[in-house]
Amino acid sequence: MIQMRTIVMKRRAAALLGIGALALAACGGASSTGGGDTAGGAPSDGGAEQAPASDRTEVGALTPRIVLAHEGGVTTLDSAGGATLATTELEGFIRLNPAGDGRHVAVSASDAITMYDTGLLAQGHGDHFHYYVQDPVLTELSVEAPHPGHVVPHAGRTALFADGTGAITLIDPTALGEGELGILEETSTEAPHHGVAVPLRDGGLLLTQGTEDARSTVQVLDADGRVTAQTDDCPGVHGEAAAQPTAAGDVISLGCENGSVIYRDGAFHKVAIDGEYQRSGNQKGHQDSPIVLADHKVEAEPAGGIERPTEIALIDTRNATQQIVDLGSEYWFRSLDRGTDGEALVLTADGELNILDAETGDILHEVPVTGEWTEPDNWQEPGPMLAVADGTAFVVDPAAQRLVMVDVASGEVYRELELPVIPHEIQVTTGTASGEYELVPDAPQPGEPSDGGGDHDGHDH
Helix, strand or coil, X not given: CCCCEEECCCXXXXXXXXXXXXXXXXXXXXXXXXXXXXCCCCECCCCCECCCHHHCEEECCCCCEEEXXXXXXXXXXXXXXXXXXXXXXXXXXXXXXXCCCCCEEEEEECCEEEEEECCEEEEEECCEEEEEECCCEEXXXXXXXXXXXXXXXXXXXXXXXXXXXCEEEXXXXXXXXXXXXXXXXXXXXXXXXXXXXXXXXXXCEEEEEECCCCEEEEEEECCCCCEEEEECCCCCCEEEEEEEEECCEEEEEEECCECCEEEECCEEEECCCCCCCEECXXXXXXXXXXXXXXXXXXXXXXXXXXXXCCEEEEEECCCCEEEEEECCCCCCHHXXXXXXXXXXXXXXXXXXXXXXXXXXXXXXXXXXXXXXXXXXCCCCCCCCEEEEECCEEEEEEHHHCXXXXXXXXXXXXXXXXXXXXXXXXXXXXXXXCXXXXXXXXXXXXXCCCCCCCCEECCEEC
C-alpha cells in the first residue's frame, strides 16, 4: 500500500489556537517577534514568543539548562548553581522531549505538542560562534496532537506523533530559532494507535501501523511514500532507538513482545530470544555505537501488573543478537540513557548509577546517587530518573528533591543541587545539537559549550 504523504514546501509557524492552558502560559516570559501562518491557515498575530536581541546577553560559554516537568508546570534551572530561571504554569500531565536543535524542548500537554525555548543560543559567525542567553519561555509554536505521543529527532528532522489520530508531523528544528515551526511534511498512519515515526537520512520515514487494540507492523517509506520494507513480526511494537548507521543508511531498533526487530541495510532483522515472550519497549541508542541499550522484560502477565526487571539487554545491531546483563537491582523506564562516548547508563533501585561498557557489558563505575527506591505503581508518578548532556549524567531523586551531577567518564559526583519542585520528567539542553540530532554535520561546530560554573579533575562542565 502506498502511504499518503503531504509535503509542505515552505516553513510555517503554526500557532495552535484554542488550547487554553498552553496559550495562556505562552503569554509570559520574553517579548515576541516573528510571524507566519497558523496551523489553520489564518494570519498569525505575532508568531512565536521569541526574545529580541536586546533581551539577550552575550556570554563566553553556555551552561546547560535543566528543564523539569512537574505537577502544575515546567521549571528551568541553571545547572551551575541551581537558580530558577523560569516557571511556566501548565495544566494536566506534562511530558518532555528534545526538539532536535539543542535549544528547544517539546512539551506534550493538553492534546498538543508545543515548543519551549530554553534560552540558550549559539550563533555561527564565520569560523567561530557567539553565545547568548535569554529567559526561557513557552512559545506559541504548537501542533495539535490528541493524545500526544513520541517525539523523535533524527537526521535533521523531528517527527511528532499523535496517538489519538495517527497523525505524523515532521518539522525542521533549525526553523525554531527563527520563530517558525518549520513544518516539512504531514502524513498519518492507517489507524490511530500508540505509535512512533522516525525520519531517515535519505528523506524516507520509518513508522508503525496498528490499531488501538493491536499493533505489530513496522514500515519504511521512501521519499515518495512507497513502502520499501515491512515487517509484521513485532507484536506490541513500542519504543525506538537509532544506532550507528551503515554505509547503506540508518539503523533503527524497535521493541516488540517477542524480541526486538532491527531495520538495517534496507531490511528488517529479528533478534532471537529464549522463550516466547521478551519485551524491550524502552531503548537508547548512540550515533557512534552499533549497540542499543534496552530494558529486558520476560513476564507476559507479571504479578501485580508491574514487572520489576534487574536484567538489561545490550542489542548488537550488526548481527541481531543481544547480551543480557543482570545488575542485581530493579530499574524502570526512566532509568536508561547513553553517555557521550556510548556508555550504557542504568539507574537502579539500590540507589546506584551503573555505567557500563556497551560493547562488553562490563560495569565501569557504580556511583551512589539516590536513596533506595522502587518503581511507582503509576508510571506518571515521580521517580528517580536521569538525562545525559555534555558528558554529565543529571540524576534526579524526587523523594529528596535533589539532583546529582556525575561525570560519566570518571564516575565522579561533582555537584549537587536542591530542587524547588518534585519533577516527573527531565530534559537538559546545551544550546547546540549533537549526535543523532546534529543538524548540519559539515558546518563549523561550536567549541565546548559549557563550563557549568566550575571544574573538577580537569573536566569543565
